[in-house]
Amino acid sequence: xxxxxxxxxxxxTTVNDDLVKDCxxxxxxxxxxxxxxxxxxxxxxxxxLFLFTLMTNKKxxxxxxxxxxxxxxxxxxxxxxxxxxxxxxxxxxxxxQQLANFCRILSVTISEPDVGNDDKHTLLAKNAQQxxxxxxxxxxxNQVTLLNIPGFIERLCKxxxxxxxxxxxxxxxxxxxxxxxxxxxxxxxxxxxxxxTEEAExxxxxxxxxxxxxLRHRLPQSMKIVHEIxxxxxxxYVLCVLLMGRQRNQVHKMLAEFRLIPGLNNLFDKxxxxxxxxxxxxxxxxxxxCDCSPEISFKIQFLRLLQSFSDHHENKYxxxxxxxxxxxxxxxxxxxxxxxxxxxxxxxxxxxxGKKGLLTRLLTVMKREPPDSSFRFWQARAVESFLRGATSxxxxxxxxxxxxxxxxxxxxxxxxxxxxxxxxxxxxxLGELMxxxxxxxxxxxKYVNTPEKFQTFLTQINSSLVDSNxxxxxxxxSLDRFESQTEDVKVVEVLSECCLLSYMARxxxxxxxxxxxxxxxxxxxxxxxxxxxLNTSLVILMLARRKAKLPFYLNAxxxxxxxxxxxxxxxxxxxxxxxxxxxHYLNKDKDSTCxxxxxxxxxxxxxxxxxxxxxxxxxxxxxIASYIDEPFMDLDRDLLxx
Numbered sequence: 001x002x003x004x005x006x007x008x009x010x011x012x013t014t015v016n017d018d019l020v021k022d023c024x025x026x027x028x029x030x031x032x033x034x035x036x037x038x039x040x041x042x043x044x045x046x047x048x049l050f051l052f053t054l055m056t057n058k059k060x061x062x063x064x065x066x067x068x069x070x071x072x073x074x075x076x077x078x079x080x081x082x083x084x085x086x087x088x089x090x091x092x093x094x095x096x097q098q099l100a101n102f103c104r105i106l107s108v109t110i111s112e113p114d115v116g117n118d119d120k121h122t123l124l125a126k127n128a129q130q131x132x133x134x135x136x137x138x139x140x141x142n143q144v145t146l147l148n149i150p151g152f153i154e155r156l157c158k159x160x161x162x163x164x165x166x167x168x169x170x171x172x173x174x175x176x177x178x179x180x181x182x183x184x185x186x187x188x189x190x191x192x193x194x195x196x197t198e199e200a201e202x203x204x205x206x207x208x209x210x211x212x213x214x215l216r217h218r219l220p221q222s223m224k225i226v227h228e229i230x231x232x233x234x235x236x237y238v239l240c241v242l243l244m245g246r247q248r249n250q251v252h253k254m255l256a257e258f259r260l261i262p263g264l265n266n267l268f269d270k271x272x273x274x275x276x277x278x279x280x281x282x283x284x285x286x287x288x289x290c291d292c293s294p295e296i297s298f299k300i301q302f303l304r305l306l307q308s309f310s311d312h313h314e315n316k317y318x319x320x321x322x323x324x325x326x327x328x329x330x331x332x333x334x335x336x337x338x339x340x341x342x343x344x345x346x347x348x349x350x351x352x353x354g355k356k357g358l359l360t361r362l363l364t365v366m367k368r369e370p371p372d373s374s375f376r377f378w379q380a381r382a383v384e385s386f387l388r389g390a391t392s393x394x395x396x397x398x399x400x401x402x403x404x405x406x407x408x409x410x411x412x413x414x415x416x417x418x419x420x421x422x423x424x425x426x427x428x429x430l431g432e433l434m435x436x437x438x439x440x441x442x443x444x445x446k447y448v449n450t451p452e453k454f455q456t457f458l459t460q461i462n463s464s465l466v467d468s469n470x471x472x473x474x475x476x477x478s479l480d481r482f483e484s485q486t487e488d489v490k491v492v493e494v495l496s497e498c499c500l501l502s503y504m505a506r507x508x509x510x511x512x513x514x515x516x517x518x519x520x521x522x523x524x525x526x527x528x529x530x531x532x533x534l535n536t537s538l539v540i541l542m543l544a545r546r547k548a549k550l551p552f553y554l555n556a557x558x559x560x561x562x563x564x565x566x567x568x569x570x571x572x573x574x575x576x577x578x579x580x581x582x583x584h585y586l587n588k589d590k591d592s593t594c595x596x597x598x599x600x601x602x603x604x605x606x607x608x609x610x611x612x613x614x615x616x617x618x619x620x621x622x623x624i625a626s627y628i629d630e631p632f633m634d635l636d637r638d639l640l641x642x
Contacts, residue, residue: 017059024063031070042075052084056093065101072108078138081109081145088149096159100231103238109142110241123526123584143245153254159235161263164228164271225271229298236301243308252315256350261309261318264302265352268361272302303378306362310385312594314342319386320357322348331394340392359386360402367407371415380425387432390597396437405433405440409447413456423460424467431474436481438494445498454499465516466530472513473536475504477599480543511556514540515570522573523580534577539599542609551621558627568632575624578610
């Protein structure tokens with residue numbers, strides 16, 4: 001190929017630079033205009049790896065990066081980064097602008113295929129795939145390769161947290177060339193023009209200062225902002241993927257050390273969530289590949305990063321400042337409970353600066369978000385991740401004192417919200433906020449103070465149990481704990497007054513939830529999204545077993561089958577679901593830990609209860625088989641993939 005020939009031998013000259021750029025432009029246009037060219041190039045591994053060597057030349061970097069991105073987008077097999085000649089040296093040679101552009105390429109090499117639809121894949125299919133591919137995937141290997149590059153994560157943290165005024169290095173012509181590539185996205189141009197117009201309306205131009213300022217600084221501030229935002233989107237995406245990978249703890253340690261969270265906190269008001277947002281009400285998908293404006297992409301990627309950073313990790317307390325950490329300690333002391341170990345161990349030199357931590361800033365904008373905002377889903381997910389894991393009373397009270405519960409209830413009951421995704425995120429957040437917290441249930445009862453409000457709340461819950469079952473689980477678990485604390489006057493008072501607890505205390509209502517939870521899923525349709533329905537039904541039965549009520553519940557399921565004239569249907573389905581549960585969870589340490597932490601029920605009791613329910617002794621009153629009449633029994637049919 002000409003590209004290879006002109007780069008062999010003598011040092012690259014200006015003529016060669018121009019020729020290489022022309023060749024790259026021709027190739028890129030061929031890819032765009034001629035069907036099959038990109039796929040053909042993608043089959044040439046040697047050519048793809050060679051293209052990376054052209055990125056050492058700053059004059060051809062942008063054209064090369066654009067072509068590589070297009071080729072990798074259609075390549076059937078993911079490229080292995082370790083095969084790139086001197087990858088470490090190449091990355092270390094990049095300036096910050098080049099590194100940000102390179103992140104666009106990296107995002108293709110470290111993301112698992114179809115990650116955006118992960119919740120939609122059946123667990124059967126995913127388990128079968130994991131059996132076939134026991135070794136680490138190429139994406140996982142590539143993640144390790146990147147983490148082994150000296151200074152890589154530190155530079156990404158600096159890119160993610162630098163201020164717009166600190167973005168330097170490109171001359172005017174190079175920046176315009178960069179923009180020429182970016183602006184093929186009409187949404188980017190639209191956002192830029194709207195922001196520039198708004199800026200012009202707010203500020204009068206100063207001709208004299210314009211005349212004396214360097215050319216680099218004549219670029220509109222709006223252009224600088226959007227330019228920086230687009231860079232940060234790519235960087236945050238790469239960091240987010242690495243945070244969700246197998247090397248999570250290593251990445252967490254580095255992000256904390258390089259002060260990513262305090263840096264983002266300092267950018268929050270001036271860049272991440274500025275008062276004016278052009279596309280605040282644009283509705284878009286929740287896939288990271290959503291084709292939306294830079295500002296929307298930036299906000300979503302920021303929220304995804306916070307969610308990944310906080311989820312089941314002790315570093316979540318870095319989202320607070322020192323004063324807020326002291327507040328958590330004071331809450332624990334007042335309640336006469338020990339501080340959580342993660343809080344005690346938090347390195348205060350790495351927490352947020354300023355008057356507010358990042359979590360508090362997020363709560364502030366969350367409560368101001370318009371009802372039709374597309375950010376509500378991601379905001380709720382980010383805050384929920386802070387609460388997930390072992391329940392912390394102090395964490396809950398910290399958020400309750402800031403009016404979060406009332407905000408959630410307003411959104412569910414009074415805002416007219418109809419988005420299933422948003423409602424699910426609020427149900428999940430409400431469940432984590434209220435779990436085992438008697439003060440939260442008291443606040444709930446104060447807000448839901450009329451039968452009409454309570455009925456609206458129940459209607460929202462019942463409209464989709466797949467979305468609301470985590471909240472149902474929280475209420476059931478909390479009720480069980482409160483009923484064992486009747487020596488506490490406050491608990492007794494709330495138990496007698498709270499409409500929500502009174503509703504769940506009625507056995508017919510618990511049975512109604514149990515019937516529907518089992519009925520809306522089967523082994524073939526189980527996904528990561530709806531498997532929680534199976535676990536919630538198990539929680540109801542485990543608590544019944546503790547009180548020796550398991551036979552009563554199983555018999556109620558049998559009577560329900562006969563009343564519906566489908567004998568054996570419900571119980572056979574539940575039996576198969578539990579068989580799958582054993583295969584799925586007994587080999588997954590992380591999932592079992594999550595179940596234990598979220599329910600405060602030892603995983604050994606989960607396993608024991610499932611074994612009892614699946615018992616083959618038809619004389620056992622706690623075995624499902626005892627409640628299915630012989631003609632309708634279908635327990636031996638293997639519905640599971642081996």
